[in-house]
Amino acid sequence: MKFKEYDIRPEELLEKMKPALQKDIDFLIKRSDQFKESYCIACDSDNVIHWAEKQGFHYSRCNECETVFMNPRPTDEILDEFYKTSENYKFWNDYIFPQTEAARMESIFKPRAKKIIDICKKYSIEEGVLIEVGSAFGTFCEAIKEYNYFKKIIAVEPTPNLAETCRRKGIETHEETIEKLSLPESSADVVVNFEVIEHLGNPKEFIEKCVSFLKPNGLFICTCPSINGIGTLVLKEKAKVVDHEHLNYFTPESLKGMVENLGLSVLELLTPGELDVDLLVNAHQEDPQLFEGQDFIKQIIKSDDTTKNTFQEFLKNHNLSSHLWMISRKT
Numbered sequence: 001m002k003f004k005e006y007d008i009r010p011e012e013l014l015e016k017m018k019p020a021l022q023k024d025i026d027f028l029i030k031r032s033d034q035f036k037e038s039y040c041i042a043c044d045s046d047n048v049i050h051w052a053e054k055q056g057f058h059y060s061r062c063n064e065c066e067t068v069f070m071n072p073r074p075t076d077e078i079l080d081e082f083y084k085t086s087e088n089y090k091f092w093n094d095y096i097f098p099q100t101e102a103a104r105m106e107s108i109f110k111p112r113a114k115k116i117i118d119i120c121k122k123y124s125i126e127e128g129v130l131i132e133v134g135s136a137f138g139t140f141c142e143a144i145k146e147y148n149y150f151k152k153i154i155a156v157e158p159t160p161n162l163a164e165t166c167r168r169k170g171i172e173t174h175e176e177t178i179e180k181l182s183l184p185e186s187s188a189d190v191v192v193n194f195e196v197i198e199h200l201g202n203p204k205e206f207i208e209k210c211v212s213f214l215k216p217n218g219l220f221i222c223t224c225p226s227i228n229g230i231g232t233l234v235l236k237e238k239a240k241v242v243d244h245e246h247l248n249y250f251t252p253e254s255l256k257g258m259v260e261n262l263g264l265s266v267l268e269l270l271t272p273g274e275l276d277v278d279l280l281v282n283a284h285q286e287d288p289q290l291f292e293g294q295d296f297i298k299q300i301i302k303s304d305d306t307t308k309n310t311f312q313e314f315l316k317n318h319n320l321s322s323h324l325w326m327i328s329r330k331t
Contacts, residue, residue: 229322
């Protein structure tokens with residue numbers, strides 16, 4: 001494996017994070033009587049069934065497109081307050097991000113920046129303006145600035161302490177949600193967002209707003225968890241990725257369908273994840289009972305590094321990794 005889960009999420013810090021995490025969960029649970037029932041957030045179908053319950057939150061699965069989503073779900077007002085006051089995000093900003101930034105830069109953000117530039121070259125996007133929505137600690141903006149490929153890089157980050165971190169790094173930062181962003185329309189060549197869309201109450205509105213800032217033929221690039229990834233296929237709601245923050249879990253096909261229905265042209269769908277096997281190994285170490293009846297996966301977990309790496313490549317190449325990328329174009 002190129003890197004491990006605990007390189008970017010140290011076990012001892014995750015343990016110390018638990019009180020902050022619980023405060024965030026409690027925040028949402030106390031307001032759950034204000035949650036709203038929803039149709040499928042990807043295709044608007046009302047043909048949905050109960051999928052799972054976890055930590056007091058309920059999830060539905062669409063029988064039409066197989067998207068899984070929290071239902072009932074927080075209102076936009078609740079989510080806005082949640083992300084502005086999150087104890088967990090403050091902990092990440094104060095402890096996890098600073099202590100793991102070097103590992104994240106080398107393992108995630110430098111390769112990600114290069115990948116974005118390679119995509120832009122492939123689809124004839126030269127120089128111009130890039131907007132990152134949900135910039136968090138600002139590490140991606142820092143990484144891509146080093147290439148001097150874009151004339152301007154803009155961070156959009158609504159969480160106050162994270163936005164302040166971005167500003168301290170010298171990044172042009174807008175401390176607001178994309179829905180409230182006041183930049184001129186059709187002013188950007190590329191809009192990227194990494195692990196953002198799964199957090200949103202209204203992902204369609206988010207995409208439409210992002211696209212409004214794109215020039216014609218501009219690229220909208222997003223990443224998110226895939227509900228068809230190995231983690232949720234094996235562990236379902238017991239997978240760590242299913243949590244109080246994540247409201248939406250698309251399949252590659254349902255994400256593509258939603259984006260195309262919004263008028264975008266999908267250029268590529270891929271799952272280039274690196275951590276699926278490592279996450280399963282760690283989950284098994286923490287609770288072997290999660291894997292009762294999963295003899296094949298237990299065999300992979302017990303295998304040597306060569307087998308694990310080969311299996312990880314198989315997952316990546318067959319859209320079975322939990323990490324989903326979509327590259328699309330404004331037409």
